[in-house]
Amino acid sequence: MENLFGPKLTSQEGEVDTVTALKDKVVGLYFSAHWCPPCRSFTPELAKTYKLLTEQGKNFEIVFVSSDNDDSGFTEYFNSMPWKALPYSERDRKASLSKKFKVSGIPTLVILDPSGAIITKDGRTQIDGDPEGANFPWVPPEVKDVLGTEFMSKDGKTVTLSELEGHHIAVYFSAHWCPPCKTFTPNLAKVYTTLKDKGVKLEIIFASSDKNEEEFDEYYKEMPWLALPYVDRERKLKLSQKFGVTGIPCLVVLGPDLEIVNPNARNRVSNDLEAAEFPWGAKPLINLDEDPSNINDYVSVLFVKGECMDEGAAKAMMDKLSASGQEYINKAKISKEDPEFMFFFSNSASGKVTSSVIDAMEGAAQADRPVLVVLDIPEGGKYSVVETDNPTPDMIDTVLEDYKAGKLTMKQLN
Structure with missing residues (x-):
C-alpha cells in the first residue's frame, strides 16, 4: 500500500501513516472530482455503504484520489467524505495510479485486497447493486x-x-x-x-x-x-x-x-480470416497498422523499420522486441495484472495508422530511416524518440529502464 500511495495519507483529522491506516484492509481507490456531477451523485451512496461496513467492523477503507482542478476544490469535496485521501499535492502519484488501473472516466472505484491485488475495477457497479454491502468485498464471480x-x-x-x-x-x-x-x-x-x-x-x-x-x-x-x-x-x-x-x-x-x-x-x-493465429492470445509484437487497439491504454514501444534499414538489422530488432514483449506478458500472467508495456512495429512510416502517429510527433521520422519511440498515450499523449539513425537491439532494455526511472524527455503529441 505504501508503494501505491506513499508514506502518508490525508484524513479529516490530519496526516496519517499509510501502513497504519490500511494495514490488513480491503481498500477502495475512489477516483472522483467535485466538478463531476455523476461523482457528486455517487459519493453520498458510497458513504452510506462505507458507514454500514465500518460500523459492522469490516476491514474496509477508501482512499480518495482527486481529479479536482485545484487544492481548494479538493479540500471542499474531501470535507464531505468520511474516508482517507491521497494528498492533493501528490499529482505525479495520482497520474501513476490512474495509469496503473487504466482509469478512463470518473467516478471509478477500484477495490484492492490487503496485498494490493485487484479484486475488481468496477466497484461502482458493485456498490450500486449492493448498497448494503452484503457481498463485501465484492469478489467477482468466476467465469x-x-x-x-x-x-x-x-x-x-x-x-x-x-x-x-x-x-x-x-x-x-x-x-x-x-x-x-x-x-x-x-x-x-x-x-x-x-x-x-x-x-x-x-x-x-x-x-x-x-x-x-x-x-x-x-x-x-x-x-x-x-x-x-x-x-x-x-x-x-x-x-x-x-x-x-x-x-x-x-x-x-x-x-x-x-x-x-x-x-x-x-x-x-x-486481420486473420484464415485463422492462422487462433486462439488469438496476447501477441508479444503487434503490427500497429493492423491492430492499434491497445496503444491508447498502455505505455508502448514502437519500432518503425523505414525504407533503408538492412533486413538483417531489422530482423534483429524485431526478434528482441518480440522477446521483450513475451517477457512482459509472462510477468503479467504471474502478477495477474496487465502488461507494463506493449510492443508495436510498422514496416513503413507511411502505414495507415503509423503515419498518423508519426505526424503527431515533431520531427520524429523520415520515411527512409528507422525510428524507435516510446509512446505514453495514457499519460496525456506523450512520446520520446530515441535519438539515433541506427537503433539496435541492445538499446531496447536501456530505453525501458530509462522510462521507468523517469530519465526520458517526454514531449507532447500534437
Whole structure:
C-alpha cells in the first residue's frame, strides 16, 4: 500500500501513516472530482455503504484520489467524505495510479485486497447493486458461474457446457442494429467454419444486445453457432459485467479451462480470416497498422523499420522486441495484472495508422530511416524518440529502464 500511495495519507483529522491506516484492509481507490456531477451523485451512496461496513467492523477503507482542478476544490469535496485521501499535492502519484488501473472516466472505484491485488475495477457497479454491502468485498464471480451450463443451438436444442469440454469458447457480444457488428459477423462466421472444418474444438456463443426477441431471431439466422436464449437477460448482463464489455462487437475468447485468452479478439480475427493465429492470445509484437487497439491504454514501444534499414538489422530488432514483449506478458500472467508495456512495429512510416502517429510527433521520422519511440498515450499523449539513425537491439532494455526511472524527455503529441 505504501508503494501505491506513499508514506502518508490525508484524513479529516490530519496526516496519517499509510501502513497504519490500511494495514490488513480491503481498500477502495475512489477516483472522483467535485466538478463531476455523476461523482457528486455517487459519493453520498458510497458513504452510506462505507458507514454500514465500518460500523459492522469490516476491514474496509477508501482512499480518495482527486481529479479536482485545484487544492481548494479538493479540500471542499474531501470535507464531505468520511474516508482517507491521497494528498492533493501528490499529482505525479495520482497520474501513476490512474495509469496503473487504466482509469478512463470518473467516478471509478477500484477495490484492492490487503496485498494490493485487484479484486475488481468496477466497484461502482458493485456498490450500486449492493448498497448494503452484503457481498463485501465484492469478489467477482468466476467465469463458470456467469457463463451458465446450457445454451441454445440453431435447431432449438439445448447444448450443455459439459458437452463443450476441451473446447475454446468465444462469447460474441453483438446486435442486429449495430453496423460494425453486421460487417464483422460474416467474417467471424467464415473463420468459425474454417476452424470447424479443420477439426478445431471451438464454439461461439452469441450474447445478444438486440432490442427485442424478434430482432434477435432475425439476426441469429445469420449465425452458425450457439446462443444464449434471448429471454435470459440477467445472464447476458452478468457476462457483460464480468468481461467489462463497453461496446460491440466484442469477441471474448476463453480457453478450455475458461481462462480469458483475449478480452476482445475482434481486430485479431478481422486481420486473420484464415485463422492462422487462433486462439488469438496476447501477441508479444503487434503490427500497429493492423491492430492499434491497445496503444491508447498502455505505455508502448514502437519500432518503425523505414525504407533503408538492412533486413538483417531489422530482423534483429524485431526478434528482441518480440522477446521483450513475451517477457512482459509472462510477468503479467504471474502478477495477474496487465502488461507494463506493449510492443508495436510498422514496416513503413507511411502505414495507415503509423503515419498518423508519426505526424503527431515533431520531427520524429523520415520515411527512409528507422525510428524507435516510446509512446505514453495514457499519460496525456506523450512520446520520446530515441535519438539515433541506427537503433539496435541492445538499446531496447536501456530505453525501458530509462522510462521507468523517469530519465526520458517526454514531449507532447500534437
